[in-house]
Amino acid sequence: MKKVFVGIGALFLLFVAGLVVLMTVDFNRLNKEAYYVHITTDGEMEEFKANNGEIWKSYWYEMPAYDENGKEQTLKFSAQKNLRHDAYMKLYVKKETEVTSYDEVKFDELPAKVQKLMKK
Structure with a gap:
């Protein structure tokens, strides 16, 4: 009987751990390449x-983006609102061009090579 309770308890803990992972991990950002853009116009x-x-409403942007090594690529992505002018965004990209998510970041948080390219 004790083994049954231990087994049920282990399954319950596994279930709870699975729920915590599903609630806290953003799969749109997991294992994606990061590119950075500077918003200068309306979408x-x-x-x-x-x-x-x-x-x-959706707001579409198509602009040059840079990876952490400074490699440029034109990316197209959408937002549910018009993004703030002069904002720096970190784009999460899969399959080289598909933007799955984004975050606003500060200039100081950009990789050094990207900062140099965006100061121009």
């Missing part, structure tokens, strides 16, 4: 209507 707004009649 191109796109509106679309949901089935319930609600109007949704």
Whole structure:
């Protein structure tokens, strides 16, 4: 009987640990390449209507981005709001061009090579 309780307890702990991982890990950022951009213009707004009649807006950006080594690549990504001018963004990219997520970062948090390229 004791072995049954230990087994059930172990399964419960495994279940709880799995829930914690699912709630805290952002899989859109996990194992993705980081690129950095400097927002200087407004995004191109796109509106679309949901089935319930609600109007949704997306703002599209296409601009040069730099990896930590300073390699440039043009990336296209969207945001649910118009991003702040003069903001530095860290883009999370998979399959070389697919942006899965982004974060705003400070200039000091950019890699040194990227800082030099963005000061121009």
